[in-house]
Amino acid sequence: DIQMTQSPSSLSASVGDSVTITCRASQNIRRYLNWYHQKPGKAPELLIYAASRLQSGVPSRFSGSGSGTDFTLTITSLQPEDFATYYCQQSYRTPYSFGQGTKLEIK
Amino acid sequence: QVTLRESGPALVKSTQTLTLTCTLSGFSLTTSGMCVNWIRQPPGRALEWLARIEWDDAKNYTASLKTRLTISKDTSKNQVVLTMTNMDPVDTGTYYCARQTGIGAVGDAFDVWGQGTMVSVSS
Numbered sequence: 001d002i003q004m005t006q007s008p009s010s011l012s013a014s015v016g017d018s019v020t021i022t023c024r025a026s027q028n029i030r031r032y033l034n035w036y037h038q039k040p041g042k043a044p045e046l047l048i049y050a051a052s053r054l055q056s057g058v059p060s061r062f063s064g065s066g067s068g069t070d071f072t073l074t075i076t077s078l079q080p081e082d083f084a085t086y087y088c089q090q091s092y093r094t095p096y097s098f099g100q101g102t103k104l105e106i107k
Numbered sequence: 108q109v110t111l112r113e114s115g116p117a118l119v120k121s122t123q124t125l126t127l128t129c130t131l132s133g134f135s136l137t138t139s140g141m142c143v144n145w146i147r148q149p150p151g152r153a154l155e156w157l158a159r160i161e162w163d164d165a166k167n168y169t170a171s172l173k174t175r176l177t178i179s180k181d182t183s184k185n186q187v188v189l190t191m192t193n194m195d196p197v198d199t200g201t202y203y204c205a206r207q208t209g210i211g212a213v214g215d216a217f218d219v220w221g222q223g224t225m226v227s228v229s230s
Contacts, residue, residue, distance in 0.1 A: 050212035091215035
């Protein structure tokens, strides 16, 4: 099975800051990497698919990069609605797997 | 508008079987490439993928729960059903269903999720 490891597990930032979250796969997953965010009490929402493609309706301050085993999610000019938990997920093969999550909190 | 809606019991007892239904709207599992997945999330913890069913009835399960899970579809009702046997308090959490379209690069991601249904297991 493919293991996904995110870092950091938590992160404090201020509105207007830029942040980067990393995700590492235990084996080569090419670009089959997706990013979601989840607000308390809500279902996850797709932000980025295929490592770097922005899902329709997602603001351009979100961007993704990487391939193979190492990936990053960058959020520029943080807005109040961006404070949430972020998950990476590999869709290279089943069983699909998620990272453990990164909680982005307001400083 | 594409939506998924989970339904099922909020409370089950240990050793009982859980049956959850995901009702699809705005799309059909008869469409080539379409899949529906089940994912769960224990309180305060990370997401865990459980199972997937494809348009052609192919099925995949997470290995650790494979003996306890069954996923099926009823295309006439536009529903996907997940059963989990021998429930335990550690199975407490929110259960989500999510769509994969299998179309283009976005097709590999879970592009639309249900709102989730919370299941508590009592000992």
